[in-house]
Amino acid sequence: MAVPHSPLLLLLLLHLCFSTLFHGRTFSLVIPLTKDSVTNQYLATVYHGSPIKPVHLAVDLGGQFLWMACGGSSSSRPIPSRSIQCIAATGGGRSGPVRGACDVIAANPFGYLEGKAILVEDTVAVRSLDRSTAAVIVALHSCVPRFLLQGLAKSAKGILGLGRNQISFPAQIATELGSHRRFSICLSSTNGVVFPDSGSQDSVYGSEISSSLTYTPILTKKIDASQSPEYFINVKAIKVDGNRLDLNKSLLDLDGGGGGGTRLSTVVPYTVLESSIFNSLTAAFRAAAAAMNMKEVAPLAPFEACFESENMEMTATGPKVPEIELILQSEMVGWKINGRNSMVKVNDEAFCLGFVDGGLKPRNAVVLGGYQMEDIVLDFDMGTSMLGFSSSLLQRKRSCSEFSPENLLKRTG
Secondary structure, three states: OOOOOOHHHHHHHHHHHHHHHOOOOOOOEEEEEEEOOOOOOEEEEEEEOOOOEEEEEEEEOOOOOOEEEOOOOOOOEEOEOOOHHHHHHHOOOOOOOOOOEOEEEEEEOOOOEEEEEEEEEEEEEEEEOOOOOOEEEEEEEEEEOHHHHOOOOOOEEEEEEOOOOOOOHHHHHHHHHOOOOEEEEEEOOOEEEEEOOHHHHHHHHOHHHHOOOEEEEEEOOEEOOEEOOOEEEOOOEEEEOOEEOOOOHHHHOOOOOOOOOEEEOOOOOOEEEOHHHHHHHHHHHHHHHHHOOOOEEOOOOOOOOEEEOOOOOEEOOEEOOOOEEEEOOOOOOEEEEOHHHHEEEEEOOEEEEOEEEOOOOOOOOEEEOHHHHEOOEEEEEOOOOEEEEOOOHHHHOOOHHHHOHHHHHHHHO
């Protein structure tokens, strides 16, 4: 089949293809994820540009938008400054000269870098579970200088932002579909998934899992006059083996001044806690572990509490250790963290408590990291500002890796 040479004609044909594919919306989109063993980053695969080809992007749950290194696509079109798209991308702030391209600031949280980028429009395709062809959209993203790739996994060419704003990738898909702004993510130590439109969760996860999700409000944090694209939840207390930690409750409150609250992040590999919270959690865990006759061994950075693995009892949900629970809007709503998500195997002889000391004045008191979210279904409903979360899928002898496109196609085919 001949490929159109005109970028504008190609974009038009792809957009028509996308509209035809989504007539009736009877199937699911899926973005496969893999976990990079060197960096612990979760890498998404989408298809981009002309000629269209797969591209790996590091997932930033609270990222504002999709960005990738410039070059390699003949269909990329700069977005003019002062346009509606530019205003959406910049929050009405800096946008470039009147007749120039739209300037944005792109951030790489993995490398602690940021730089000036150009907002562009180009082809982005996402796999469909029910069709052999990919679903195509014309997506806004930013074209960045290559130095911003520093700190990313070797194969990553940019970042896939899933944040709470108008131009994050799930928001753009929802706009194209005319659907509710909602997506789900299921992280794994191997192969995970993002479902950009999670309205058909029963058909993907099964009714047993999707009907068991517990929901908690997603809190809104203001940065100047804008809403933060990151996801915050209302953790009111923390328990270890049912015993509530004695904490400075003001640290758990999300306030406009910063420094408090609980944020969810795929950027940090392990949960980071403000020092006083970390010390309280670690002390309580050590005491409960001693009561279970767990033998403590020398720590291994970045962890501080490590235990001999030889006599640990192994269960379906990992090593049997003291249970950690985040208490949310009420005592009846808790996010339980069992051995699979609390203990990190650092060598053949030891497991370490997978929480890290974030210092006395971190940006947020609690940052729930990727490891603590693995093998749990997370449903982000941006329209209603609610987060649904499952218990560990391992309790059902399931895992997030089974929702890879290949496994789902085998199940439905």
